[in-house]
Amino acid sequence: MTTPDPDPQPAPRGTSRRGLLGLGAAGLVGLAGGAVLGRATAAQAGPLAVGSSAVGPSASEAHAFYGAHQAGIATPVQDHLHFAAYDLSPRATREDLVALLQEWSYAAARLTQGLDVSATGAVGGNPAAPPDDTGEALGLPPAHLTITIGLGSSLFSTGDSADSDRFGLAAQRPAGLAPLPPFLGDALQAEWSHGDLCIQACADDPQVAVHAVRNLSRTAFGRASVRWSQMGFGRTSRTSAAQATPRNLFGFKDGTRNVLGTEEDRLAEHVWVGEGDEPAWLRGGSYLAVRKIEMQLEPWDRTSLAEQERVLGRDKAEGAPLSGGTEFTEPDFAAGAIDVASHVALAHPDHNGGATLLRRGYNFVDGTNALGRLDAGLFFLAYVRDLEQVITVQRALATDLMNEYVRHIGSATFAIPPGVAPGGWVGETLLA
Numbered sequence: 001m002t003t004p005d006p007d008p009q010p011a012p013r014g015t016s017r018r019g020l021l022g023l024g025a026a027g028l029v030g031l032a033g034g035a036v037l038g039r040a041t042a043a044q045a046g047p048l049a050v051g052s053s054a055v056g057p058s059a060s061e062a063h064a065f066y067g068a069h070q071a072g073i074a075t076p077v078q079d080h081l082h083f084a085a086y087d088l089s090p091r092a093t094r095e096d097l098v099a100l101l102q103e104w105s106y107a108a109a110r111l112t113q114g115l116d117v118s119a120t121g122a123v124g125g126n127p128a129a130p131p132d133d134t135g136e137a138l139g140l141p142p143a144h145l146t147i148t149i150g151l152g153s154s155l156f157s158t159g160d161s162a163d164s165d166r167f168g169l170a171a172q173r174p175a176g177l178a179p180l181p182p183f184l185g186d187a188l189q190a191e192w193s194h195g196d197l198c199i200q201a202c203a204d205d206p207q208v209a210v211h212a213v214r215n216l217s218r219t220a221f222g223r224a225s226v227r228w229s230q231m232g233f234g235r236t237s238r239t240s241a242a243q244a245t246p247r248n249l250f251g252f253k254d255g256t257r258n259v260l261g262t263e264e265d266r267l268a269e270h271v272w273v274g275e276g277d278e279p280a281w282l283r284g285g286s287y288l289a290v291r292k293i294e295m296q297l298e299p300w301d302r303t304s305l306a307e308q309e310r311v312l313g314r315d316k317a318e319g320a321p322l323s324g325g326t327e328f329t330e331p332d333f334a335a336g337a338i339d340v341a342s343h344v345a346l347a348h349p350d351h352n353g354g355a356t357l358l359r360r361g362y363n364f365v366d367g368t369n370a371l372g373r374l375d376a377g378l379f380f381l382a383y384v385r386d387l388e389q390v391i392t393v394q395r396a397l398a399t400d401l402m403n404e405y406v407r408h409i410g411s412a413t414f415a416i417p418p419g420v421a422p423g424g425w426v427g428e429t430l431l432a
């Protein structure tokens with residue numbers, strides 16, 4: 001397919017760069033500004049007008065793909081998620097892995113700016129061949145799409161067999177990168193756990209997020225395949241002070257005490273792998289812990305309001321701690337109004353040696369189960385500087401009153417490489 005392009009140009013989705021360049025210098029004369037260029041080019045391109053004339057990419061709706069950190073962690077959390085975990089083919093080589101990460105980075109740099117996955121895209125290629133891009137995002141704006149790429153511990157595998165280090169990465173494995181240990185009450189299923197690679201695509205529009213994962217999965221063809229994936233809606237956190245705190249499927253405000261993207265000091269302390277941390281290739285990156293958590297909504301809905309609030313430790317209306325005040329008042333655990341086994345009491349950093357998580361989870365509903373109950377829950381995503389932070393809090397939750405209503409069915413961990421400069425590719429600090 002395509003090779004990394006050092007300078008992806010902001011041509012609108014549905015307008016191939018090859019198409020743009022094909023206009024030649026004369027075609028560009030008199031067209032001023034990126035947006036105008038896009039509309040004019042699309043109008044000339046006939047069918048492409050569907051993809052770009054109606055809206056056209058808006059820079060204000062695009063997050064930069066390039067930067068010191070990957071987008072999709074500290075950037076404002078969007079309303080929709082499509083997350084996919086991948087397994088590399090048993091035949092994939094280190095060269096395949098490098099090429100895949102290069103192609104994903106190139107494609108992600110385009111998709112996040114509202115472009116097709118490649119230069120020829122959905123409608124700019126040979127009509128006798130399948131298009132590079134599947135086309136369902138034609139005409140849609142960037143929708144604040146972020147694409148965050150992660151590396152699973154199985155990439156660094158050092159099992160017993162001779163070929164277990166097939167990518168030559170064993171020596172660079174982060175010491176703390178491993179599957180989360182078993183926790184009391186875990187009901188983990190292999191089909192919702194682990195993966196060699198992951199892609200987290202978040203956007204304001206679910207179609208844009210799905211388009212990204214679908215096209216990146218096509219890009220991986222023959223080298224990696226989707227192991228499992230999850231759609232999510234209704235963010236259950238906030239990473240910007242400008243965002244209202246959303247509610248989870250229990251109906252409670254979730255994300256009140258989250259780490260915000262503007263809190264540089266807290267990000268440096270709790271989220272980014274720092275300058276003094278090992279391994280060096282991960283500095284500026286992070287770790288991601290994923291838990292797919294079923295929520296037993298029918299029993300919860302039959303529980304009294306007072307009991308629901310006791311379980312959480314906060315009131316349902318405002319999200320204020322039961323010790324009093326407003327949503328953002330610090331809980332006073334000594335006052336006695338908050339049950340010691342409530343979720344917020346057990347998860348609070350003061351009770352976990354300061355362990356703090358940047359939470360970025362989503363609600364999910366995967367239809368109904370055999371009993372006709374909602375197959376629903378929280379797709380929990382937490383970014384941390386060290387996975388021990390998650391392990392500490394999850395261990396503390398062993399006696400959580402909420403456990404009567406939740407069941408952890410999936411678990412995965414990933415190293416999230418740092419961001420890259422224009423033309424670079426995610427994973428280059430490890431593999432270049």
Ligand SMILES: C=CC1=C(C)c2cc3[nH]c(cc4nc(cc5[nH]c(cc1n2)c(C)c5CCC(=O)O)C(CCC(=O)O)=C4C)c(C)c3C=C
Binds near residue numbers: 258294393394
């Ligand atoms: C491993 C950590 C956590 C898991 C798993 C988890 C699951 C989970 N949480 C809620 C609902 C709420 N969580 C809230 C706060 C909160 N939760 C965690 C960690 C895990 N939650 C932390 C670290 C915190 C913050 C604690 C603090 O700093 O005070 C809240 C309260 C509002 C808020 O602060 O965000 C709610 C509500 C559900 C429903 C759930 C699993 C299904």
Ligand SMILES: [Fe+2]
Binds near residue numbers: 343347
């Ligand atoms: Fe929580």
